[in-house]
Amino acid sequence: GQNIDQPTEMTATEGAIVQINCTYQTSGFNGLFWYQQHAGEAPTFLSYNVLDGLEEKGRFSSFLSRSKGYSYLLLKELQMKDSASYLCAVRASDSNYQLIWGAGTKLIIKP
Amino acid sequence: DAMVIQNPRYQVTQFGKPVTLSCSQTLNHNVMYWYQQKSSQAPKLLFHYYDKDFNNEADTPDNFQSRRPNTSFCFLDIRSPGLGDAAMYLCATSNGAGGGFEQYFGPGTRLTVT
Numbered sequence: 515g516q517n518i519d520q521p522t523e524m525t526a527t528e529g530a531i532v533q534i535n536c537t538y539q540t541s542g543f544n545g546l547f548w549y550q551q552h553a554g555e556a557p558t559f560l561s562y563n564v565l566d567g568l569e570e571k572g573r574f575s576s577f578l579s580r581s582k583g584y585s586y587l588l589l590k591e592l593q594m595k596d597s598a599s600y601l602c603a604v605r606a607s608d609s610n611y612q613l614i615w616g617a618g619t620k621l622i623i624k625p
Numbered sequence: 626d627a628m629v630i631q632n633p634r635y636q637v638t639q640f641g642k643p644v645t646l647s648c649s650q651t652l653n654h655n656v657m658y659w660y661q662q663k664s665s666q667a668p669k670l671l672f673h674y675y676d677k678d679f680n681n682e683a684d685t686p687d688n689f690q691s692r693r694p695n696t697s698f699c700f701l702d703i704r705s706p707g708l709g710d711a712a713m714y715l716c717a718t719s720n721g722a723g724g725g726f727e728q729y730f731g732p733g734t735r736l737t738v739t
Binding site: 518522545547554555556557558559562599601605611612613615616617618620 | 656658665666667668670673675713715719721726727728729730731732733735
């Protein structure tokens with residue numbers, strides 16, 4: 515089967531750094547996405563990794579290791595508005611269009 | 626701004642009463658998707674279209690139907706909503722012609738079944 519695992523919930527402090535992990539087991543691999551979803555709203559795109567390594571985009575970075583089936587999203591200088599769910603999604607190589615989604619990690623930021 | 630629009634944002638329907646949700650996009654993307662998302666769960670793909678080519682997920686109930694009359698519009702019809710169909714319905718698009726096939730989401734329609 516195809517599976518994506520993420521922690522259900524994490525808590526961090528405003529101004530700190532947090533790392534959200536994602537592991538995947540899929541029939542193939544053709545890219546990994548991170549999305550942010552605030553409560554009651556639609557997911558918004560954060561990052562895309564298809565090659566091993568770190569992609570940095572402002573306060574957010576995403577890392578991929580294809581050999582380990584592993585990715586993480588790193589959020590720096592946390593702000594209260596970063597309180598949201600973060601979803602990891604993988605495109606398996608047997609489909610160009612469909613994504614396999616994780617259930618998301620709910621991140622709670624405390625002052 | 627180019628975007629994905631969903632109407633209505635909130636829909637209340639009665640048990641068994643047909644309901645239609647609509648989605649439109651100004652991104653001119655080839656691919657359109659309908660997802661169902663329940664609280665604290667992953668989005669569940671119901672259907673997707675590549676142009677007019679319709680793709681139904683194997684576990685999508687027959688109660689759910691979809692139409693895409695043109696590139697810009699896509700509809701989700703729920704023929705006889707049950708209490709278990711209460712959820713957020715998300716429409717998304719992607720440009721199947723190249724790139725990272727990032728999906729762009731509309732704001733969603735929250736469906737309540739009474």
